[in-house]
Amino acid sequence: MENKKLTCISCPEGCILDVITDDCCISSISGNKCRKGLSFAENEIFNPARILTTTVSIGSEDYSRLPVRSNIAVPKKDIFKIIEELKKVKVKAPVRMGEIIFKINNDYKASIIAGMTIEK
Numbered sequence: 049m050e051n052k053k054l055t056c057i058s059c060p061e062g063c064i065l066d067v068i069t070d071d072c073c074i075s076s077i078s079g080n081k082c083r084k085g086l087s088f089a090e091n092e093i094f095n096p097a098r099i100l101t102t103t104v105s106i107g108s109e110d111y112s113r114l115p116v117r118s119n120i121a122v123p124k125k126d127i128f129k130i131i132e133e134l135k136k137v138k139v140k141a142p143v144r145m146g147e148i149i150f151k152i153n154n155d156y157k158a159s160i161i162a163g164m165t166i167e168k
C-alpha cells in the first residue's frame with residue numbers, strides 16, 4: 049500500500065486528493081469533490097500522460113524554430129523518445145497553425161501539430 053497526494057487538474061477547483069493504492073488499483077480516495085477526481089487519480093498514477101510542447105527546426109525567412117505540440121496527451125514514458133525523433137524534423141514554411149507536422153508512430157495515434165502560422 050502507498051499513500052499519494054495529488055492535485056486534480058480536471059477543473060479550476062484543484063482538489064487535493066489523498067489516494068491510497070495497492071499494486072493494481074486505488075483502494076481509497078478522499079478530497080475529491082466529484083467523480084472526475086477518481087479517474088484523474090487512476091490515470092495519473094497508472095498511466096500518466098501530458099500534452100507535449102516543444103519546438104522544431106523550420107526553414108523560414110523570419111524564424112528558425114516552430115513551436116509545436118501534441119494534439120492529445122501522450123504517455124509520459126514516451127515523451128523523451130518523441131523529442132529525440134523531433135530533433136530530426138525540419139519543416140519548410142509556409143505552415144499553418146494546427147497543421148500536422150509529424151505523426152507519432154505508436155498505438156495511441158497522436159500527432160505533433162504546428163503551434164503558430166508562419167507564412168514565409
Ligand code: SF4
Nearest residue numbers: 056059062063082085
Ligand atoms: S475532483 Fe472534481 S471538482 Fe475537484 S478538481 Fe477534480 S474535477 Fe474539479
